[in-house]
Amino acid sequence: MSRHKKELSSKQQESLLKTLKQRFEDNMDRHANLKWQDIQARLEAEESAKKLWSLHEMEQTGGEPDVVDYDKKTSEYIFFDCSAESPKGRRSVCYDREGLESRKKHKPEDNAIDMAKDMGIDLLTEKQYRALQQLGEFDTKTSSWIKTPADIRELGGALFCDRRYNHVFVYHNGAQSYYASRGFRGVLRI
Structure with a gap:
């Protein structure tokens, strides 16, 4: 169930595009062969309205999408x-609704899978997380849930990653666990 109206006002759209353009220009090493004009044209296309809303949600929750x-x-x-x-x-x-519902006490307010779905994004896979880490050093003090293979999830587990000692680590936890330093990173295709 969606918690938000999934469209932006023209003022919100303008502000978001300005933020995304500045981030794009400040981090050219992430996308050296891409041109902002092409990306902006795609973002401003009518069929991208819901995706633009998803980018706004990524931004509002501290994701700094790029x-x-x-x-x-x-x-x-x-x-x-x-x-x-x-x-x-x-x-x-x-990690997910099943993990949330299995907790008897001290339940968190939400779960990564439902939040991502509501935002219109997907959790990063392990491969995508490792690709992100090639672009810089991320999660040196925190960790992020990643999309967990069904066979692991069926046994009650879920995967998360972080970067420590200049190395990317993949770990497991029960899907019902949660920590103040663990969130999730998303991917959006436009």
Whole structure:
């Protein structure tokens, strides 16, 4: 169930585009072969209105979304949350609804899978998380849930990643666990 009206006012759209453009220009090493004009044209296209709303949600929860790639096969720009640490507005959540409902006490307010779905984004996969870490050093003090393979999830587990000792680590936890320093990072294709 959606908690928000999924469209932006023209003022919100203008502000978001300004923020995204500045971030794009400040981090050219993330997307050296891409041009902002092309990305902005895609973002301003009528069919991108819901995606623009999703980018706004990523921004509002502290994700600092930025373009990290262009998929030539699908003609889509790929945005990841590029905040230095796991997005602040998405921490202290367990992995999914089943994990949340299995907690008997001290339940968190939400879970990563439902939050991502409501925002119109997906959790990063392990491969995407490792690709993000090639662009800089992320989650050196926090950690982020990642999309967990079904066979692990069926046994009650969930995966998360972080960067320590200049290395990317993948760990496991019960899906019902949550920590103040663990959130999730998202991906959005436009």
